[in-house]
Each structure stands twice: as C-alpha cells, then as structure tokens.
Amino acid sequence: MRAYEHLADGDVSDFVPFHTYLWKIASRCNINCSYCYVYNSVDQSWRDQPKLMSRETALRAAFRMVEHLTAHSKTSCNIIFHGGEPLMGGLRHLSMILDVIRTTFADTGIAVSIGMQTNLLLMTEEIADFLVANRVSIGVSLDGPPRVNDRNRVDHQGRPTSAKLEAKLALICQPRYRDVFGGFLCVIDPWSDAAEVTKYLLSFNPIGVDFLLPLDNHDRLPIDKTNDRTSSAFGDWLIRCYETWISTPNTSKVRFFQSIINLLCGAPSLVEALGLNPVDLIVIETDGSIEGVDSLKTTFTGAAKLGFNVGRDGFDIVSRHAAVRSRQLGATSLAKTCQECDLVRICGGGYLPHRYSSDRSYQNPSIYCEDLKKIIGHIDRSVQTAVRPLVRKAAARAAANGFTSAEGMSGSHRSIIEVACATLSGRPDSTVLDLGCGSGLLLHAIAAKTQARPFGIEYEKRKASYAHRLFRNLGGAAWQGDIYSDERPWLDQPYSLVIVPATSFIEAPSEVSGWLLERLMRSAQELVIYAYDDDRQRFGSLETIAKTAGFEIAGAVVGQTAVRARLQAHPHVS
Amino acid sequence: MPPGELERLESVDLSRLTLGEVVKLKNPILRKVLIDVIDGLAARPEHTSHANHSNHYKTIATLKPDERLASGPG
Numbered sequence: 001m002r003a004y005e006h007l008a009d010g011d012v013s014d015f016v017p018f019h020t021y022l023w024k025i026a027s028r029c030n031i032n033c034s035y036c037y038v039y040n041s042v043d044q045s046w047r048d049q050p051k052l053m054s055r056e057t058a059l060r061a062a063f064r065m066v067e068h069l070t071a072h073s074k075t076s077c078n079i080i081f082h083g084g085e086p087l088m089g090g091l092r093h094l095s096m097i098l099d100v101i102r103t104t105f106a107d108t109g110i111a112v113s114i115g116m117q118t119n120l121l122l123m124t125e126e127i128a129d130f131l132v133a134n135r136v137s138i139g140v141s142l143d144g145p146p147r148v149n150d151r152n153r154v155d156h157q158g159r160p161t162s163a164k165l166e167a168k169l170a171l172i173c174q175p176r177y178r179d180v181f182g183g184f185l186c187v188i189d190p191w192s193d194a195a196e197v198t199k200y201l202l203s204f205n206p207i208g209v210d211f212l213l214p215l216d217n218h219d220r221l222p223i224d225k226t227n228d229r230t231s232s233a234f235g236d237w238l239i240r241c242y243e244t245w246i247s248t249p250n251t252s253k254v255r256f257f258q259s260i261i262n263l264l265c266g267a268p269s270l271v272e273a274l275g276l277n278p279v280d281l282i283v284i285e286t287d288g289s290i291e292g293v294d295s296l297k298t299t300f301t302g303a304a305k306l307g308f309n310v311g312r313d314g315f316d317i318v319s320r321h322a323a324v325r326s327r328q329l330g331a332t333s334l335a336k337t338c339q340e341c342d343l344v345r346i347c348g349g350g351y352l353p354h355r356y357s358s359d360r361s362y363q364n365p366s367i368y369c370e371d372l373k374k375i376i377g378h379i380d381r382s383v384q385t386a387v388r389p390l391v392r393k394a395a396a397r398a399a400a401n402g403f404t405s406a407e408g409m410s411g412s413h414r415s416i417i418e419v420a421c422a423t424l425s426g427r428p429d430s431t432v433l434d435l436g437c438g439s440g441l442l443l444h445a446i447a448a449k450t451q452a453r454p455f456g457i458e459y460e461k462r463k464a465s466y467a468h469r470l471f472r473n474l475g476g477a478a479w480q481g482d483i484y485s486d487e488r489p490w491l492d493q494p495y496s497l498v499i500v501p502a503t504s505f506i507e508a509p510s511e512v513s514g515w516l517l518e519r520l521m522r523s524a525q526e527l528v529i530y531a532y533d534d535d536r537q538r539f540g541s542l543e544t545i546a547k548t549a550g551f552e553i554a555g556a557v558v559g560q561t562a563v564r565a566r567l568q569a570h571p572h573v574s
Numbered sequence: 575m576p577p578g579e580l581e582r583l584e585s586v587d588l589s590r591l592t593l594g595e596v597v598k599l600k601n602p603i604l605r606k607v608l609i610d611v612i613d614g615l616a617a618r619p620e621h622t623s624h625a626n627h628s629n630h631y632k633t634i635a636t637l638k639p640d641e642r643l644a645s646g647p648g
Binding site: 020258393 | 585589590591594595596598599600601602603606608610611612634635637638641642
C-alpha cells in the first residue's frame, strides 16, 4: 500500500500555515546513539547530504519562510536548529546561519523565536555566551542518569558520553545561561527506573521535559513487544513517571503529560504526537530539501521525502502534498479502528512513525496503542479523583449563592462578559474596574477578550489576593477593601468601564452608597450593572433594580442579568 | 452494576472546569497545570479555529523561562 493513497493531493481548504521550521543545519553527529533515526535506521540518505547547511541554502530557506508567512499574514514563527548535531559547524557556522535569518527577517514584521536541539557535548562558554546574546534557547537530549543514558547515547567508539555531558550541563545551568536552557528530550528506556530518571531530569530545574516513545513500528517492534506483543511496559513506565512528576516539588512542564491533561480538558495538545490538532511543523534538510516528518526515516527508505526543495519550491506548494495534508486532517486520515475509538481525540492515533507497517502503511493504530490507553486512562482517573470533590463543592457554593448550579453562575458571568465586551469594543488601551471582583475570574475573562487592563476591589482577603495575581499579569491590580470606603481604586484614573452589582445601591444605607456614587460619577466613563438570580428574586427584574438604585438603562439587557447603564441624578450626590 | 460504571457516572466533564475550582486543588503540580490550561483557554477562546492556530507545537528547544508552570495561590 502506498503511504498516502487514501488521500488525494490538492485540497488545502483546511490548511494551517507552517509555524515551526526544523532546520537541519548539520547532517553529521559527534556521537552515535544506538536508536538514532538518522544514522542507525532504515533510511541512510544522510550520506548524500552536505555536512553543513550552506549560506545559500539558509538564505533560500529564510526567503521561502518569509514568503509563506507573509502570504498567510503570520506575525511569528519558530525556527529550531537540528541535526545531526547542530553545533558540528562550530560558532562560525552558527553565526553565519543566524546572520542570514536576522537579515532576511529584518523589517518583515515577523517575530522569530529560535531554538536548538543539541547533545550539548560541543558546547563551550563562548558558544553559550553567543546563544544568550542572540536569544537562542536550547533543548538537550538526555535519557536519564549516566547508567541509563550511556546504554544508548555513546560516541563513535561506543564509549559513554554522560560524564562529559554532565560537565556541560554544569556550565549551561549557571545562572547567566538559565534563560537559554529550555529543557530535556528523553527517549524512554522501559527497563529503567522511571522515578529515578524523572527525579534526575527534574533535579536540573529545566523549564520543560519531554519523554519520547522510541521510533519503532509494527514491522520493527519496540523492545518490550518483541516477545510479547501485548506488553505495555512503556505505559507502565509513563505512569510511574507521571506519579513522580506530580509528587515531586518542581516548576517544570512535562509536555507529554500536560498535553494529555490539556486534551482531556478540551484544550490543544502541546506535541504533535498527541491529539488531532493540525500539525504546523515542517523540516528543511541540510541541502534544502523539505520533509514532512524526518523521523519517518525509521519506516522505509525515502519515506520522509516529499520531493520539494527551498531552492525551487514555496511552502504553499508543499502544503498541497498528501503527506502534509494527512497531518492536518484530524481523525479522517486515521485507521478505521482509531476513528471509532473513544480515545482518539486524546491520542490522535499516536505519532505517525509509530503507526507504520509495510502492508498497511500508516493505516494502523500506534504500535504503542495499549501503552497510550494506559497512561491516558491513568491521567484521566488522576485528574478526575482530584477535581471531583471540588466540582461538587463548587456546585454547592453556587447553590448557596442562589444559582441552581456552578454552570448557572458561569452563565450569569457570560451575560456580564458579553455586555462588557460590547461596551469596550473599539476602545483601545481601556481600563476596567470590577466592584466586588471576588477571585477576579469574571474580569480576567473580560480582560483576556478585550486586552483591557483589569482592576478590582474585593472584601475577602484570599479572593482579593488571587485576583491581584491574575490582574497583575495583565497590567492591572486588585485591592482588598470595602467598595464603600476604600479610596485606593479611585486615586489615579478614570476607568473606561466600571462593573457594578446594582443591588449595592439598594442594600447599603444611602449615606454609604452616596460616597460610591460620587466616585462613579467622577471616574466611570461607562457602566455595566448586573443582578444575579437571587438578587432578582428579592428585588425584581434588573430594570426594576436599576430604577430603584438610580441607574438609567442604556442598552439591551442580556440574559436578564447585565446591561449597560448611566447614572441618574442622585439626591445623595452633591 | 458493571465494573467502572459508577466511576463513569460520576465522571466530571473536565472541559467545564473553572479557575475557581482548580485553584483549590491540593496537588500543586496538577493545580498549576490546570490553571495553565484554563488560563490558556480563557486567553484563546477561539483555540479551535484554524485561523488562529499557532505555537501549539513549540518544541522544548524554544521554551522560555516565563513558560514554567504558572504559579497559583497556595
């Protein structure tokens, strides 16, 4: 079966422009890892590649990127230097490549984030300083403590590499280089101690860690499945790894696990090996040829080749190739078994190279299907167990606040968000004050949608503290205090919008609410008032509450809950 | 009742979790991850739109210090 015969070239209606570009700036490596998909696998095309990417190829690649990104109105992209080992050309080569990128992208309005995946063994202080100066971050390939790492990651003479690597890690973990050290890529050895490996990697305090399943498939079975195809040792390993990660104090992201949690929550995956999000990553080989997935070299000779080169082809042409489209079509490009599986939105059918067999091409479930089922099921149960009591409490709390459910509360918030966003529409650089902001969730959502700077005041200390953390990240602030007497929110500025619980002016004595009214008249350019279910049960409709509280309705009431309003002349305001 | 049925009946729709719920999680790692997820969705409500798709496949090599797990309260 041909690799993509179930798909036809041409239809790019759902095409997602490429965002991440893997540049193979060197095609040779200073070490010889036993599992390497470039040198120790089926496809040996590296032998035909130039050792280093030339200036001309780099120029053409950068030009093609600008052409593609500009045509699709993209304002940012990632470039990852890859290999081989990208440091094989030394500082001079790296400097030339960066110079080409900087020159080509100058004045294009496209922000380029540059990273490099390296084995670190050729790192020097001079190169590290250069990376800091040029804001190039690095990911380091490391499989665990020396006795695990040295099983596969050896030099060309078969000697271990860990001792030298640890010395380089000591260099790159110095405070002055911390900003460029992104984290680790770790290929899983199912016979290693998952807890030991995880703790070792986390001990370097990386920003991120990712665990990779070896690039095996249905023809070339993973190490645990050669004697027993039903084995799921990788799934068991990942479960132990996950449990270690969530029970060890750390701030490191583990993308594989975080992607599963993201997907369980309806958010996108962070890695192309999971989920059904369209893949927007493309590979440029050292000679300028363009590949969809370089790791397909583990399947058959020529599997990664698309037949394009930056010297003559633009990325829009590449996007029409069935091999590229198949990674952007979601479940429709998967085997029938996968399409009918409940977990497909999480596993996405698994990583493309893992699906391969010579008789059915990529129309198989992943060779790690049982492993993926295990780890996904485990993480689902773990998160469910943790959140279930909280969701019940939230429902109870919502009921205590007069809502029939937590979703009812959320629905009321939606009405306020809708009115607030409409009010702020077309107002750049706006500021919003929420009187009685609680934990700040409502205003945070408004600020996220409108780019407004959020400010709030809340009487309960813990809620105010949490709101402040949320707002601070968006250039705002929250104060713990009394809305009827605290001057701090009113000291510096008029607000584009103030969100007001309308009953505040019914429940408080007039001499107290008058103080607040004065400040609203002075500092609020727009007002949104709201009343929840329980308010309306006590005082009548929002219109009635508004009238009683001294507001004039200035728009359509949304969800019976929120409306744009103006202040009427008020007897308590001098 | 078949095995796992009770668990299924009691399962929470994780796509409807709110920040107010997850900030109370006792496990600090899960709390931070879920805050990140919900913050991410709030900041990118159009996340399912292809037109706005970007950066989801950021590799380890391009992670920046501010992309550590966000700190939550507690």
